[in-house]
Amino acid sequence: MKLLITGGAGFIGSNFIFYMRKAHPDYDLVCLDKLTYAGNLQTLQSVMKNSKFKFTRADIADRKAVYEIFETEKPDAVVNFAAESHVDRSIENPAVFLETNVMGTQVLLDACRKYGVQRYHQVSTDEVYGDLPLDRPDLFFTEQTPLHTSSPYSASKASADLLCNAYQRTFGLSITISRCSNNYGPYQFPEKLIPLMIANALVDKPLPVYGEGLNVRDWLYVDDHCAAIDLILHKGEVGQVYNIGGHNEMKNIDIVKRILAIVGKPESLITYVTDRKGHDMRYAIDPSFIHEKLDWLPSTMFNDGIEKTVQWYLDNKEWWENIVNGEYQNYYERMYGNR
Numbered sequence: 001m002k003l004l005i006t007g008g009a010g011f012i013g014s015n016f017i018f019y020m021r022k023a024h025p026d027y028d029l030v031c032l033d034k035l036t037y038a039g040n041l042q043t044l045q046s047v048m049k050n051s052k053f054k055f056t057r058a059d060i061a062d063r064k065a066v067y068e069i070f071e072t073e074k075p076d077a078v079v080n081f082a083a084e085s086h087v088d089r090s091i092e093n094p095a096v097f098l099e100t101n102v103m104g105t106q107v108l109l110d111a112c113r114k115y116g117v118q119r120y121h122q123v124s125t126d127e128v129y130g131d132l133p134l135d136r137p138d139l140f141f142t143e144q145t146p147l148h149t150s151s152p153y154s155a156s157k158a159s160a161d162l163l164c165n166a167y168q169r170t171f172g173l174s175i176t177i178s179r180c181s182n183n184y185g186p187y188q189f190p191e192k193l194i195p196l197m198i199a200n201a202l203v204d205k206p207l208p209v210y211g212e213g214l215n216v217r218d219w220l221y222v223d224d225h226c227a228a229i230d231l232i233l234h235k236g237e238v239g240q241v242y243n244i245g246g247h248n249e250m251k252n253i254d255i256v257k258r259i260l261a262i263v264g265k266p267e268s269l270i271t272y273v274t275d276r277k278g279h280d281m282r283y284a285i286d287p288s289f290i291h292e293k294l295d296w297l298p299s300t301m302f303n304d305g306i307e308k309t310v311q312w313y314l315d316n317k318e319w320w321e322n323i324v325n326g327e328y329q330n331y332y333e334r335m336y337g338n339r
């Protein structure tokens, strides 16, 4: 089996590569990544010399380059993680989100048709469902919840999902889609809530909480997401959407306070800043379908996962310090400078 993993130098893609290396040591893994600001070859250092791993730098929206890679590598299956993934950046500059997340997906789907790839898996997100009200804790996202997007990011991800459905129905491509809740764990780029708060707390910088910090996210340890995708790839039904989440809803402010408690820093570091435009209130996945059909359940509980994650950032300071000391400083100033 040869798997083409796009976006494998990013957070979830790299964790998926490590997961698959262990779960299926006989598989050939090819990682295709553009190495945007979010892609990092240092992350893949431990697999770079493995004879059953190959890295190739390309843009998924570059048709010629993608076709050449499919022609040479002849993958049996494709798992598409490649995306612009940060909501705040999509509010600042939507265009690149459409180029990568929509047009890039289309190029990959065309390549699968042209080169007869047996299976394509699209890594999507629960954000395609929009948000849920805080005062209706009985409501959850199911696979039947209508798409109802809020940000340019989520609109681009929903568009890609619709294209996948269209290629499945019109051209008979064998496609599956997964929609996961918020991930956390090692190698997450420090623009996202959990690593940003850990990195800031460790150097006594203010912790910028949007609005009143009451928004709710449903957190899943990244390995549990990887395990779910592995199951879908091997046992999932073609044409099916699978929601992935572990019923772990938490308010942002509670996450931030937990991080401060773990690293032993004072809550006075918390600073409330202007809210994100169009900020989704609550995400909550109903994971009963994937549990019933594929027997998937998360294995890492939040208390353990967050301790492990903080420890990882403590043990791997060089990895994130290289990032926060670089171009990221300009981003941080633009995003938080006058907030």
Ligand code: NAD
Binding pocket: 006, 007, 008, 009, 010, 011, 012, 013, 032, 033, 034, 035, 036, 037, 038, 039, 040, 058, 059, 060, 061, 080, 081, 082, 083, 084, 085, 086, 100, 104, 123, 124, 125, 126, 157, 179, 180, 181, 182, 183, 184, 189
């Ligand atoms: P990330 O931003 O950490 O990584 C994205 C990777 O894609 C990077 O390595 C980047 O270099 C690469 N990339 C970007 N544009 C590319 C292009 N045009 N061509 C090739 N490579 C390109 O993102 P992530 O958090 O690991 O998310 C991965 C996928 O999972 C995304 O599709 C995202 O929508 C989805 N997702 C993320 C979460 C989450 O909580 N992070 C939850 C659910 C779904």
Ligand code: DAU
Binding pocket: 085, 086, 087, 088, 124, 125, 126, 127, 180, 181, 182, 183, 191, 192, 193, 194, 196, 208, 209, 210, 211, 213, 215, 216, 217, 252, 276, 283
């Ligand atoms: O739900 C899945 C999605 O989760 C993925 O599709 C996205 O790729 C991923 O980025 C994530 O989106 P969110 O917008 O939920 O994640 P983020 O880490 O940016 O923010 C989490 C919450 O924390 C959100 O309510 C905004 C808030 N926040 C975030 C940052 C960066 C703050 O209060 N302060 C911050 O500085």
